[in-house]
Amino acid sequence: MIESSAESPPVIKVCKNCKTKLPGNALIKVVKGTIEDLSCCNLGNLLFVPSGDPCITRRSNKYSSQRAIVYKWNSLRKRNERKGVLVAARAFHKAKNECIKDEKSRGDISKKLAIKREVLDQKFIHQFAKKIRCLFPSCPKDREFIISAHACLKYSQRVGRSAFAKDFDREAISLSVRAHIRHEETNYNSHLFGGLTKKEARLKVQGNVEKIFKYWKLKGK
Ligand SMILES: [Zn+2]
Incomplete structure (x- = not known):
């Protein structure tokens, strides 16, 4: 599992590979203080599924061969907080359909x-x-x-x-x-x-x- 992080407040975030300047709310991968944008770490094709619906999250995870957890830095509490997951779009849609079907x-x-x-x-x-x-x-x-x-x-x-x-x-x-x-x-x-x-x-x-x-x-x- 790859862990991503959207850190704030960023002054200017720059991808260490392609040198793209990234907006403050961009999802990034942080490794030992260096930043990569999602496409440079092969996560660019994934869909963000916010936390809140455990069933969709669990099923999306299950059907997606590639996934990453998204954290956001909470500067007040000085800790990373889980915000959701990145999964393959197909996995998300399959999960969503299943959840709609068996909701009752x-x-x-x-x-x-x-x-x-x-x-x-x-x-x-x-x-x-x-x-x-x-x-x-x-x-x-x-x-x-x-x-x-x-x-x-x-x-x-x-x-x-x-x-x-x-x-x-x-x-x-x-x-x-x-x-x-x-x-x-x-x-x-x-x-x-x-x-x-x-x-x-x-x-x-x-x-x-x-x-x-x-x-x-x-x-x-
Ligand atoms: Zn890049």
Whole structure:
């Protein structure tokens, strides 16, 4: 694979071979600080496919025997950023036609995957709840499902979704249960409402939280 780069801001870019002056936005190949225009490095016949449609990019790459990645220098972030690929025009058109043809079925597949993820999430919530019941046998009826669903809230940054909770880490479960007790079984929320900071409110209810937490852990009351 050949890597090309469109660097900016160029003062004047000149091809080292044919000495052509190139416009600022021209695609160029940069090798150890020297510049070549596309025709001098045998890329002149290729078509630029901007990033953004992974399917077209992937298929264009697949059908093109010759290809190059296009980077642009981001002077603010001081790094090259990928902007697209250069591929044979025929490969691009073949890829585009294929993508148009199976657009619908590809949409159906991603819908199916979304449903599968949803089912997996439900399964995870259920397993998480079972584990909570197991560790806190004296917690009120069905409370484990409320705690679990809350903890597993999709796309949230809550403990239940984090990687360590996926393995039903005891620490993750304890955190979820403590948070639930704090909000549902103590005056924490009204302390917040009354103007205390989270830290102050937490301190106020900490004793009660621990008392209930221990109680929920008791077996066969
Ligand atoms: Zn040249």
